[in-house]
Amino acid sequence: MPERLTWTPDLTARSGARYRAIADALAGDIDSGRLPAGTRLPTHRALARALDVTVGTVTRAYGEAERRGLVEATVGRGTFVRAATPEAADWTRPGAPPTTDPDSALCLEDCGTENVAPQGQIDLSVNYPARAFLAGALQPGLVGLDADAGRLTALAGYQPSVGRPEHRAAGARWVARFGLDARARDIVPVHGTQGGLTAVLHALDRPGDLLLVEELTWPGVHYIARQHGIRLVTVASDAQGMRPDALAEAARRSGARTAYLVPTLHNPSNVTMPDARRDALIETARAENLTLVEDDIYGFLADSPPAPLAARDPDRAVYVTSLSKCVAPGLRVGFVKAPEWLVPRIAQAVAADTLMVSALLLEIAMKLIDVGHAQAAADAQRREAAARQQIARRLLPVREPEGAEASFHVWLQLPEGWRASSFTAEARARGVAVTSGTAFRADGGDPGAVRLCLSAVPDRAQLETGLGIIADLLERRPEAAMPMV
Template sequence: MPAKTLRDWTPSLEAGDAPIYERLLAALRADIETGALAAGARLPPQRDLAHRLGLGLGTVTRAYVEAEKAGLVEAHVGRGSFVRGGAAGKPVRTTDGGLINLSQNIAPGGPAEGRLGDTLTRLRRRGDLLDCLGYAPPAGLEAQRRAGAAWLERSGGLVGADWTRLVCTAGAQQALALAFGAVARWGDTVLCEASTFYGVKALAQHMGYGLKGLAMDAQGLRPDVLDEAAATGAFRAVAIQPTLQNPTGRIMSTGRRAQIVAVARKHDLMIIEDDIYAVYAPDAPPPFAVLAPERTFHVSGVSKSLAPGLRTGFLIVPPGDALDRVLRTVRALSYAPPNFGGLIATQWIEDGAADTIVAEILTEMTARLSLAREILGDAIETPMSASAPHVWLPMSDLDAERLAGRALRGGVEVTPPSAPVVTPGLTTGVRVCLGATQDREALERGLRIVATAVADVDERSRAVI
């Protein structure tokens, strides 16, 4: 088969659940291995290929960068990317061992890691240790449900949290899935912010729900827009992140939350409240589950605040028959929640280690946020908490793709700009996460690369104007 040229190479992407950049990388690898792309062939410019395939520029850039790291291609500034000699090539390693991760919103691991050994010793002395070898009830073991309710009350402002309406889950993502399943059916459309947590988008796509993204302002979802939208269709629910909204980091005031509650009651909307970041904003107003307990599914957990590997989430359901509906779904899909992650979380909550871990994480995140503000300056939207785990760089979708691509070529991975967008053109920009790097030195290197990318994008935009 003759080698494909710059003009006519259009890869065929296989269907599947893998990220698009991985499928593009697989197509590139396959064409190199079959000889469809010969050694020395020049790949299309990233922007041209993105337009041809209908993909975001950042997606194509990510595939090209990964191809270079895998030894499939080599890039030359000003000339382009070329297929290396040989079918497979050799892996190319960056000097720091890989990309600097500013895309993943997790807490620094040190505080939890330093206590794990002692915690495992303590677990051996627990009277309920062997209970965790059996199936838990669908809502979880009582000790873990009680601990979860206590944790939500003291770390998330959920005053009066009722453990009898709490369901333990395999992470907050499963809690979201259970909440969506309790209020929506296949084909229903759920209201949400114009840009929201990517897990909500993935869940909706997988479960056959539609999402209608609504305009936001400096406090998040606008109640007037919610009122107008709810009046025009048969909507059952609205999904909201009121505290440190993902991706923007905005926090709703008490007054804004009251307005949202009034609209929800007016149109009989259920509220799915994702409050996973409440621990990073101790002074945030009370959650919707306090303001409107009769219609709020409250989602939280410890993955973002203690350790992601615990996969321990919590779902507080409204009074009534919602608990039965949720538990039927648990039985059908997983039969029971996992026990051992919840056991570690329970031990930490009961003996106070969770409070100490969080205090140390908040101190570290305060320092990291100060570093981000110093390096990125006015490029970021003013953070609404001194220990916010991510910052938001508002800009057009095109500039956001350019920034993400430049950062990636510099060795830094930020959240793909298109990942949170539900309704294009309303709330666009780049989320930069501050907790995933091993230390502040790596974070500083990454932030400086992002700052350079911001300056490059600004210069290009001024040139176009």
């Protein structure tokens, strides 16, 4: 007796690869309510027969739908439509946000009070862009903002969560500078990289889902995961970044569908993945049916970095960046470039979170991007960062990876005997705030290193003073430096 099909997609108007057309039709039917949550989809064989395609095509289509979070497969039971992404209210978790000094970028930058520089300290703990440039970087974007009342009225209202077309187009022009071939419709404006990552992870993962991250990961992602009930699974790295074999193994073992990476000037390791590593990670993502979330916030500091993951496979990698480090963190403007199937869901996540990104901020960003001011600000930051790196390399025994000549920070391996937390405490006792390496590990383990940010202090002279204190501390044996108790 042939199986009675619970669903048959209409593929007549869909061109392109058959597996993708089936996955797209599935998405459309879920969206329209034709396929309610819990529906058991036809078996691979039955659907293949009905559509006159191979069983492999249906298997690939269901795999693609699983990657998009539309369905879940249970061995022996079949493939079922997942419940829709919860509404905003369901995402609101009890538990206060980190209680840090609101004036400190560390509220999100490092997710913990222990890493907030107290007043009067030389602050090497925050990856701030050079502050002296911030006002000058913003000013050209503010000029004439009030000149056209009609335009101002348009900007003053509510906007589509996916952004106004002209702001999306400005985002496409900005990401093109980093090697991405983007159209306005591929872009969703977001509130900084943090807002972008939050929206993307919200769109891809549900509470209880797993996210693959490197052992050392920027803590803002730990924070998103905690807030959204996403569990982190760590993946081993080497001198070229996340290891493809470890990614494949972790994906298979955990069943995770999403991985977060910082391929250029990783925070904190400063590694920039070479071409071959990027290609291998994309291959792994294809083989293991993963979506890669690529954070490129520091790409502008690298001298001709390899093409982003999202340029290598625009359907496998979601690209997230912002103007925070190159123009000003307070602008809170970032852009996500996503595959077509994900754009509406990211927009829904923005809607659930903040309805929309302020069009006023996006207007300023667009003006800065279009007349070249954003690029000029980025160039100024890069030049200053390179000068500060030279100071650090002169004063400290740092071994930074190739390509990190203009990074905002250094990752300082500590001499044997030092724990990251005790070194951090000792540095603070001497008036210098640094970030303990433990902040970058999801398990709070000790990587035996600290991060020193070079751009937050107001000038190079203060940087020299702070790094001099660190150099002096490195000369001491831990037990000699620690107070007797």
